[in-house]
Amino acid sequence: MKKTYLLTPGPTPLPENIISIFARPILHHRTPQFQALFEGVKTGLKYLFQTKQDVIVLASTGTGAMDAAVSNLFSKGDKVITINGGKFGERWTKISKNYGLNPIEIKLVPGNAIEPNQLETTVRSNTDTKAILFQASETSTGVKMPTPEICKIAKEYNLLTICDAITACGVFDLPMDAFGLDVMITGSQKALMIPPGLSFIALSDKAWAMRERSELPKFYFDLDKERKALSKNQTAWTPAISLIQGLEESLKMIKEEGLQNVFARHDLLARATRNAIQALGLEILASKSPSPAVTAVKVPPQIKDGKAIPKTMRDKYGVTIAGGQDELEGKIFRLSHFGYCDRFDITTGISCLELTLNDLGYPVEFGKGVGAVLKTFANAKL
Amino acid sequence: MKKTYLLTPGPTPLPENIISIFARPILHHRTPQFQALFEGVKTGLKYLFQTKQDVIVLASTGTGAMDAAVSNLFSKGDKVITINGGKFGERWTKISKNYGLNPIEIKLVPGNAIEPNQLETTVRSNTDTKAILFQASETSTGVKMPTPEICKIAKEYNLLTICDAITACGVFDLPMDAFGLDVMITGSQKALMIPPGLSFIALSDKAWAMRERSELPKFYFDLDKERKALSKNQTAWTPAISLIQGLEESLKMIKEEGLQNVFARHDLLARATRNAIQALGLEILASKSPSPAVTAVKVPPQIKDGKAIPKTMRDKYGVTIAGGQDELEGKIFRLSHFGYCDRFDITTGISCLELTLNDLGYPVEFGKGVGAVLKTFANAKL
Numbered sequence: 070m071k072k073t074y075l076l077t078p079g080p081t082p083l084p085e086n087i088i089s090i091f092a093r094p095i096l097h098h099r100t101p102q103f104q105a106l107f108e109g110v111k112t113g114l115k116y117l118f119q120t121k122q123d124v125i126v127l128a129s130t131g132t133g134a135m136d137a138a139v140s141n142l143f144s145k146g147d148k149v150i151t152i153n154g155g156k157f158g159e160r161w162t163k164i165s166k167n168y169g170l171n172p173i174e175i176k177l178v179p180g181n182a183i184e185p186n187q188l189e190t191t192v193r194s195n196t197d198t199k200a201i202l203f204q205a206s207e208t209s210t211g212v213k214m215p216t217p218e219i220c221k222i223a224k225e226y227n228l229l230t231i232c233d234a235i236t237a238c239g240v241f242d243l244p245m246d247a248f249g250l251d252v253m254i255t256g257s258q259k260a261l262m263i264p265p266g267l268s269f270i271a272l273s274d275k276a277w278a279m280r281e282r283s284e285l286p287k288f289y290f291d292l293d294k295e296r297k298a299l300s301k302n303q304t305a306w307t308p309a310i311s312l313i314q315g316l317e318e319s320l321k322m323i324k325e326e327g328l329q330n331v332f333a334r335h336d337l338l339a340r341a342t343r344n345a346i347q348a349l350g351l352e353i354l355a356s357k358s359p360s361p362a363v364t365a366v367k368v369p370p371q372i373k374d375g376k377a378i379p380k381t382m383r384d385k386y387g388v389t390i391a392g393g394q395d396e397l398e399g400k401i402f403r404l405s406h407f408g409y410c411d412r413f414d415i416t417t418g419i420s421c422l423e424l425t426l427n428d429l430g431y432p433v434e435f436g437k438g439v440g441a442v443l444k445t446f447a448n449a450k451l
Numbered sequence: 452m453k454k455t456y457l458l459t460p461g462p463t464p465l466p467e468n469i470i471s472i473f474a475r476p477i478l479h480h481r482t483p484q485f486q487a488l489f490e491g492v493k494t495g496l497k498y499l500f501q502t503k504q505d506v507i508v509l510a511s512t513g514t515g516a517m518d519a520a521v522s523n524l525f526s527k528g529d530k531v532i533t534i535n536g537g538k539f540g541e542r543w544t545k546i547s548k549n550y551g552l553n554p555i556e557i558k559l560v561p562g563n564a565i566e567p568n569q570l571e572t573t574v575r576s577n578t579d580t581k582a583i584l585f586q587a588s589e590t591s592t593g594v595k596m597p598t599p600e601i602c603k604i605a606k607e608y609n610l611l612t613i614c615d616a617i618t619a620c621g622v623f624d625l626p627m628d629a630f631g632l633d634v635m636i637t638g639s640q641k642a643l644m645i646p647p648g649l650s651f652i653a654l655s656d657k658a659w660a661m662r663e664r665s666e667l668p669k670f671y672f673d674l675d676k677e678r679k680a681l682s683k684n685q686t687a688w689t690p691a692i693s694l695i696q697g698l699e700e701s702l703k704m705i706k707e708e709g710l711q712n713v714f715a716r717h718d719l720l721a722r723a724t725r726n727a728i729q730a731l732g733l734e735i736l737a738s739k740s741p742s743p744a745v746t747a748v749k750v751p752p753q754i755k756d757g758k759a760i761p762k763t764m765r766d767k768y769g770v771t772i773a774g775g776q777d778e779l780e781g782k783i784f785r786l787s788h789f790g791y792c793d794r795f796d797i798t799t800g801i802s803c804l805e806l807t808l809n810d811l812g813y814p815v816e817f818g819k820g821v822g823a824v825l826k827t828f829a830n831a832k833l
Contacts, residue, residue: 073476075476075477075479077479079689080477080478080479080480080689080692081477082476082477083476083477088473088474088475088476089474091470091473091474091693092470092471092473092474093470094455094457094464094465094470095457095462095463095464095465095640095646096462097457097459097462097771098462098647099773100765100771128510128511128512128515128647128648129510129511129515129671130510130688130689130690130691131688131689132670132671132688132689133510133511133671133688135670135671136670136671136672139670140668163670164670167668167669167670167673168668168670169668256689258477258689258692264477264691264692264693264694265480265510265689265690265691265692265693266510266648266691266692266693266694285668286522286549286550286551286667286668287549288514288517288518288521288545288546288549288550289511289514289515289517289518289672290518290671291549306512306513306514306515307461307462307512307513307514307638307640307647308512308647309512309646309647309648309691309694310462310640310646310647310648311473311646311647311648312646312648312691383482389479389482391481
């Protein structure tokens with residue numbers, strides 16, 4: 070008998086009270102029953118996004134909403150600034166190029182956040198830029214980007230802010246309206262604790278005005294059509310009904326815990342994880358600006374095959390974590406600590422890591438990592 | 452106590468052995484476990500599509516795959532012929548226009564199938580056309596289109612055939628390769644008996660060659676990226692994991708019943724429904740070429756409020772059927788008979804219809820419709 074655990078930055082584990090919802094008969098979407106459900110979902114999403122704007126629900130995963138942001142707001146030849154702090158920042162550049170935009174990419178050293186000064190310099194030398202496209206949390210490197218500072222610069226130079234908040238929204242405080250974000254995006258399999266298959270996108274008034282002027286072709290991801298349907302508590306196309314039924318419950322759970330409490334929990338779990346990593350003598354990739362969503366850890370030089378860490382944890386012990394992607398493959402591993410995640414998910418993850426490091430020949434004083442976790446919990450006032 | 456029944460052309464009811472799969476813990480998609488599952492799914496989809504080509508799985512509903520077909524194969528200004536037999540045929544025209552194509556639309560009287568002669572005339576006077584875009588089954592009118600004849604004309608004039616088979620694939624015999632279809636599309640909430648959120652698209656060699664030359668922008672729906680990922684039993688972006696787990700089981704069920712038996716069952720249920728409708732003195736919209744997926748029935752003149760039929764069936768009796776859409780709203784109602792649907796779903800649907808017609812003042816001799824259903828079953832050799 071081997072139980073399995075999931076500590077990945079998406080999908081995150083499904084709460085038991087949500088999982089049972091997916092074992093209900095299917096509901097038809099063009100009915101008053103669905104409309105009533107969807108109305109509640111709309112309210113819950115505004116609370117989650119901390120916005121007065123409508124949050125549009127797409128039947129796609131997060132990349133679909135990123136695609137929608139570009140194809141709905143811009144036109145061929147538009148200049149945008151993309152912040153490439155890793156695989157997902159790079160995706161903004163790729164999408165922009167695919168649609169014929171002219172992206173000015175700021176490529177960061179993996180693990181680094183953008184320096185506001187660096188961003189401002191780029192903005193100043195590209196005065197014809199329309200928008201800054203970035204991640205609030207770069208999942209591939211575990212970096213938290215300085216969203217308020219990015220928004221401040223954007224405001225000063227009258228640029229739109231297009232924020233991939235896929236592992237940020239519902240993870241840490243990211244009030245869309247208060248920060249002045251023009252587009253905010255998330256996905257269902259992250260802080261929302263349901264399976265992948267839904268993405269979410271909200272636009273500011275300024276972004277909706279840009280939508281009017283965009284000349285790029287779009288159909289399935291036409292946000293204007295979705296906005297009109299949303300006003301009737303509907304979607305433009307057939308929605309992913311069963312996932313929306315689960316969403317209703319996850320939004321209720323978040324509301325019940327309270328957003329600020331959710332953020333405090335994630336912060337505590339992230340700090341506990343980072344303390345454990347340091348106690349074990351390992352190095353955090355994003356040491357200066359770590360994300361409360363996921364901690365990326367450098368593979369120590371004693372372990373030659375970096376991919377063996379997540380592989381051993383999963384295959385020998387049943388604990389699934391994430392490895393590095395693309396240029397970071399084999400160089401880092403990533404422990405996630407958000408969504409349906411509690412104290413003992415962290416002790417489990419760190420316990421498993423201690424066993425695995427020992428298996429792979431890295432010197433471990435058993436209990437040192439877990440001890441640091443427990444100490445963090447004991448000192449927390451939560 | 453009131454049980455509920457679903458006789459709509461999508462979503463269709465979920466089989467009990469599939470529904471329980473959705474109450475499993477979530478699986479991570481970048482794992483050998485998922486890859487093994489996805490490999491089985493790939494094989495099952497080839498069997499369903501009756502093709503040697505790879506069937507690509509998108510995290511979107513069917514309209515997403517229609518969007519993908521246009522944006523992946525064509526370039527601005529390309530001339531195509533669209534067959535508009537109803538709401539979904541019209542969608543081909545809209546998508547084509549959105550992407551700057553030049554669609555020549557053949558608009559049919561609702562309820563009619565395309566006449567091969569009419570199609571050939573249009574093709575002949577538009578020799579610079581690249582493709583014919585059509586529905587194998589037009590869900591909004593319950594019409595079965597003459598796919599083999601359409602393919603024959605396309606072949607003669609060297610045109611691509613782009614087939615929305617959303618309520619056709621797995622409903623009746625539509626062998627992609629044998630018919631020479633270049634693109635075939637379906638969705639998860641139809642004959643596949645799982646919730647909406649997945650769409651499927653397969654391309655012929657000729658269509659893949661067109662993909663190379665297409666100049667339209669695309670990112671999320673880039674089929675080339677998906678094809679490459681599929682060769683590693685993966686998807687380009689995060690897949691809708693839980694739906695794919697359900698899909699594995701539904702494909703097994705279809706394989707176990709056998710495609711030809713599935714088709715024979717749908718044909719029997721459709722015939723039984725049509726016989727009941729006629730026995731009740733009602734008129735079928737698509738009398739000449741009815742679809743085995745769904746039967747569209749004209750609201751009789753005795754009933755002034757046509758929308759009252761589906762409303763009464765649903766709200767008073769718990770049986771959800773579909774009404775008419777757009778210009779057919781209030782003029783027809785639609786009874787579906789495919790997917791997880793058996794003899795007694797039809798007797799239920801027709802029983803409920805008899806009660807409802809009587810409620811609304813249409814003269815009914817109780818049992819006449821159901822009697823016709825039972826007679827059809829008794830005469831069938833199945």
